[in-house]
Amino acid sequence: MAEPIHPEARIGHVHLKVADLDRALGFYCGVLGLGLTQRFGQQAAFVAAGGYHHHIGLNTWESLGGQSPPPGSTGLYHLALLYPTRAALADALRRVEEAGIALEGASDHGVSEALYLRDPDGNGVELYRDRPEAEWPRDAAGNLQMVTRRLDLAGLRSQR
Template sequence: MSAPLSPLNDAGLASVRPIGAGVRIGHVHLKVSDLDRSLAFYCGVLGFQLMQRYGTQAAFISAGGYHHHIGLNTWESKGGSPPPRGTTGLYHTAILYPTRAELADALRRLIEAGVPLEGASDHGVSEALYLSDPDRNGVELYWDRPEAEWPRAPDGKLQMVTERLDLQDLLASAQP
């Protein structure tokens, strides 16, 4: 049995050697209660492509033909309910759009499908839409501004913000 990890303060965290800049989170796998309902949301509303399905228990979906960005399964959750507030778990899955116009298209899709937003923020570094999937898993749809535009303090440190996102202005940037 290994020793428990000790919490690090900011100074301790600053001294830890970071992992490589090329490391990426490859996919997320979500427990869902109804696979077809989840596919209707992720593929039918958001536009992901179904790559492979394992009967009624699991499916793998992607953007652009990748083997999968999101796995959906009912192995331990068929017919289940979301975890109650006040418990630990995944806060949200963040889906990065390459351009502001593509994020605007995602907003248009949500509006057309009647999917309500739970929030919309301008973080200075990014613009983000917040919502829940049919199983109340948190979902963030966002695009990153170019790094040269990120807000910084005089000493060069990043200064993210949380301000109201103008949804009409975002929609105006959608491709016709």
């Protein structure tokens, strides 16, 4: 078995193929509120939060006018945007609901709370926040016990 990579390595960004760049930007910037950091005409754009160079790249290089992959295809399951607080996740829920975008799911995993939806190109998107580690569910031996149960959306909405 190979040695593990450096423990501070992390996913820096994801780059998505989209069919319509303006439509994708309407979702990622208009609905979710990410900032546009750079755009290359109708071919590519980079969006981010907090002044980072880009968390998400969007391009039409191989996908202009294309269709979403059919069910049963391989590829990206979802990208996940981590929000710093429950109030920030509640704001994300408000934005999604005001845009009329349906949730595909909403789960409480014990360690996190997550909202699941699709972008206009059918890519899975998870919007979530981690609970403080001291609140993570553990068994009697102290082992982490992740769960999946229904997220209390009414309780989340009350965080606004």
